[in-house]
Amino acid sequence: MKKICYSPIGIVHSEFKEKINVPIQSVFSNKKGIIEIYPEFSGGLKDLDGFSHIFLIYHFHLSKGFTLKVKPFLDDVERGIFSTRAPKRPNNIGLSILSIERIENNMVYVSDIDIIDNTPVLDIKPYVPDFDQRQNVKDGWFSNKIDRKEYLSDNRFSF
């Protein structure tokens, strides 16, 4: 099977230096971070300052290997990896919706980072409610699992 290869467009700066005690989703984070876009790509940030939220697509650079069934952070039952947002996946691609605080030159300042420092960035897309919000959504095994404002990672994907 032919491989598909990408070159990072930037890098994440955050206070999270290791895999544990990181907010498991941006909705559980109030920590600021910076998405540094490499200068050769910074022209692509034009107009992004009109948006309040982005999709950030990145590489879980600390994840090695994967299993097809995992016990995700919010459950103690084994779930199929594609029904989870767990970081050890067949392709270790991360997806976060982040709130833009401001953009200065090639730096995108965000207010709800859930990503480890030095994570390579693959893409930024604008979050557009007309495209990205759905009604009548069934959320599978997550149903009734989310009842607090903060969930942090433990060590289950650290090995």
Place this chain on the structure above:
Amino acid sequence: MKKICYSPIGIVHSEFKEKINVPIQSVFSNKKGIIEIYPEFSGGLKDLDGFSHIFLIYHFHLSKGFTLKVKPFLDDVERGIFSTRAPKRPNNIGLSILSIERIENNMVYVSDIDIIDNTPVLDIKPYVPDFDQRQNVKDGWFSNKIDRKEYLSDNRFSF
């Protein structure tokens, strides 16, 4: 800069065979499609049938090259690529939110495909409203640009 390489986990089957006349987002599509997950990864689909929607992450395999400024499908003004969902990007990664109709073995049937036939699939993640819906969103240059139920691609990214 070190490259990051992935192997596809599956392939898209759809009626769209070329880059023009494809719905530009899944919200503008009522066409069915199939996400075929290769058998060695199909165990990862467990529990996904409890969800109504997925994020599909894939490779825009027909896109070659990129520019940092583009005139996106919904506009005639040049915009920074990262403020658009255009398919010719520094890393040609696509993101669609799709509605699951049913799952049979390694086949995920969806009802709103906006992806070209034979597109390589990189990842599936569950769409979780608690994680993925935001209030008070500013949608930048898209504001007031979306006023119909159907938008199809033209040839602007075909070269």
